Amino acid sequence: MGLVTPNPGTFFxxxxxxxxxxxxxxxxxxxxxxxxxxxxxxxxASALNSAEEAKKEVANLKADNDKIILEARKEKDIILKEAKxxxxxxxxxxxxxxxxxxxxxxxxxxxxxxxxxxxxxxxIKKQVxxxxxxxxxxxxxxxxxxxxxQEKMVDGLIDDIKLN
Amino acid sequence: xLKLSKVILLLFAFSIVxxxxxxxxxxxxxxxxxxxxxxxxxxxxxxxxxxxxWHIISFKDxxxxxxxxxxxxxxxxxxxxxxxxxxxxSSKFHHGHSAYKGFQISENKPNEGKIVELDAxxxxxxxxxxxxxxxTIAEVLISVILLFWLLFSVVGATKRNKGKAPTGIQNxxxxxxxxxxxxxxxxxxxDKKYEKYMPFLLTVxxxxxxxxxxxxxxxxxxxxxxxxxxxxxxxxxxFTFVITTINGNKHYWKEIYNPDVPxxxxxPIPLMPIVELSxxxxxxxxxxxxxxxxxxxxHMIVTVFVSLIFIxxxxxxxxAGYAISPVSVAFSVFIVLLDILVSFIQAYVFTLxxxxxxxxxxxxxx
Numbered sequence: 096m097g098l099v100t101p102n103p104g105t106f107f108x109x110x111x112x113x114x115x116x117x118x119x120x121x122x123x124x125x126x127x128x129x130x131x132x133x134x135x136x137x138x139x140a141s142a143l144n145s146a147e148e149a150k151k152e153v154a155n156l157k158a159d160n161d162k163i164i165l166e167a168r169k170e171k172d173i174i175l176k177e178a179k180x181x182x183x184x185x186x187x188x189x190x191x192x193x194x195x196x197x198x199x200x201x202x203x204x205x206x207x208x209x210x211x212x213x214x215x216x217x218x219i220k221k222q223v224x225x226x227x228x229x230x231x232x233x234x235x236x237x238x239x240x241x242x243x244x245q246e247k248m249v250d251g252l253i254d255d256i257k258l259n
Numbered sequence: 260x261l262k263l264s265k266v267i268l269l270l271f272a273f274s275i276v277x278x279x280x281x282x283x284x285x286x287x288x289x290x291x292x293x294x295x296x297x298x299x300x301x302x303x304x305x306x307x308x309x310x311x312x313w314h315i316i317s318f319k320d321x322x323x324x325x326x327x328x329x330x331x332x333x334x335x336x337x338x339x340x341x342x343x344x345x346x347x348x349s350s351k352f353h354h355g356h357s358a359y360k361g362f363q364i365s366e367n368k369p370n371e372g373k374i375v376e377l378d379a380x381x382x383x384x385x386x387x388x389x390x391x392x393x394x395t396i397a398e399v400l401i402s403v404i405l406l407f408w409l410l411f412s413v414v415g416a417t418k419r420n421k422g423k424a425p426t427g428i429q430n431x432x433x434x435x436x437x438x439x440x441x442x443x444x445x446x447x448x449x450d451k452k453y454e455k456y457m458p459f460l461l462t463v464x465x466x467x468x469x470x471x472x473x474x475x476x477x478x479x480x481x482x483x484x485x486x487x488x489x490x491x492x493x494x495x496x497x498f499t500f501v502i503t504t505i506n507g508n509k510h511y512w513k514e515i516y517n518p519d520v521p522x523x524x525x526x527p528i529p530l531m532p533i534v535e536l537s538x539x540x541x542x543x544x545x546x547x548x549x550x551x552x553x554x555x556x557x558h559m560i561v562t563v564f565v566s567l568i569f570i571x572x573x574x575x576x577x578x579a580g581y582a583i584s585p586v587s588v589a590f591s592v593f594i595v596l597l598d599i600l601v602s603f604i605q606a607y608v609f610t611l612x613x614x615x616x617x618x619x620x621x622x623x624x625x
Contacts, residue, residue: 105490121458
């Protein structure tokens with residue numbers, strides 16, 4: 096067969112076969128493969144994108160966290176300061192109150208002591224009076240055992256009355 | 260490791276040449292040498308030509324070949340037992356040595372090697388319509404089966420590995436597909452329009468690539484010279500031509516019939532339109548010839564280096580033939596390795612130029 100003259104039979108069969116091959120491959124091979132490749136590329140691209148976004152989000156979160164921590168620290172400082180002030184106030188108040196209380200109790204104690212003292216003095220006075228009467232009774236009994244003396248005494252008493 | 264791979268490569272390349280049917284034909288050639296001296300030209304042309312049966316091996320004086328179906332339509336049914344449509348196996352011709360039902364493989368010019376009709380006296384009266392399944396077409400069918408198997412297993416793998424990393428044969432084919440898409444179709448046709456042409460470009464690329472490689476393997480059922488057959492490349496180029504012509508937009512046709520050149524180049528003699536119009540035809544013609552010539556040349560050169568052995572053997576005795584064989588083998592190995600490169604390049608170039616023509620036909624006015 097001639098090398099450079101196309102053989103009609105070869106041409107005919109090749110036309111049919113290649114036409115069918117293009118058709119079949121297009122429908123059952125190229126379209127599915129190209130779609131799958133495209134899908135894969137898109138999914139990889141979107142995965143990369145979302146990874147990038149996640150990275151950004153993490154960075155944002157970190158910044159947020161830092162901010163929150165900073166704020167929390169500030170707040171803590173403020174709270175601590177306030178607490179200190181309050182504590183001092185409370186301590187001062189407590190001290191004052193305690194002083195007042197002490198003062199009060201001292202005063203009370205003094206009053207009580209005074210009252211007790213007065214009572215005791217009154218008691219003592221009473222006792223002293225009783226004793227004096229007792230002593231006086233005894234002395235008088237002894238003195239009045241002799242009638243001369245009784246007279247003297249009555250005279251004396253009368254004299255006292257006169258003086259009044 | 261590198262050394263081992265080099266050795267394997269060399270062994271492989273050597274086996275390509277060593278198992279070549281050409282070597283197997285040695286006995287046959289030696290036999291014919293007794294009668295007539297070795298005709299290298301005929302031997303080479305025979306190797307790269309199409310044939311009605313698939314020659315596998317010649318052993319002593321027996322030819323072993325696979326018969327292929329002959330399909331003929333004759334306008335003279337009275338010469339062929341009253342029927343005009345004939346289907347029979349090529350074995351009926353006994354390797355071209357005998358006639359069958361008034362048909363014979365011609366041994367005379369201008370129809371040498373083709374089936375001719377014989378009249379009642381046994382003289383050739385012309386060719387019937389011949390749509391036989393020749394060796395080339397049989398090889399095309401085998402390559403199509405191979406192509407289907409390859410690509411459908413990739414489709415299966417993509418479905419199986421949906422949302423996962425590609426595995427196995429997918430990794431072999433997908434980079435080629437991506438290469439055609441990203442390096443060939445997208446830059447030449449444009450990001451918006453390329454998708455329509457992808458099926459054709461990919462089919463052409465893989466068809467040419469698979470057939471180029473199959474042509475390099477000299478063991479049947481491979482080894483037929485498919486992409487080095489001008490009928491085959493003509494169909495491929497015709498597809499490119501038809502797709503380009505159908506998809507040509509207004510701008511494309513305007514540039515052909517009324518290009519932006521000084522008026523005296525268009526009137527009174529439409530010089531530039533003629534040049535442009537001839538360009539429409541020459542582009543696919545060049546595609547056809549380039550692929551055909553490259554692959555044909557590759558096959559021829561390998562055959563030439565192998566036939567060197569027989570030429571020397573015929574001229575200066577068998578010893579000279581044996582002596583030259585290492586040189587022949589070394590050169591053949593080199594050419595086969597070169598042809599592997601050429602196989603890739605030609606498949607790529609055909610696809611790239613087709614894509615370029617599509618891109619030119621659909622380019623927007625700028």
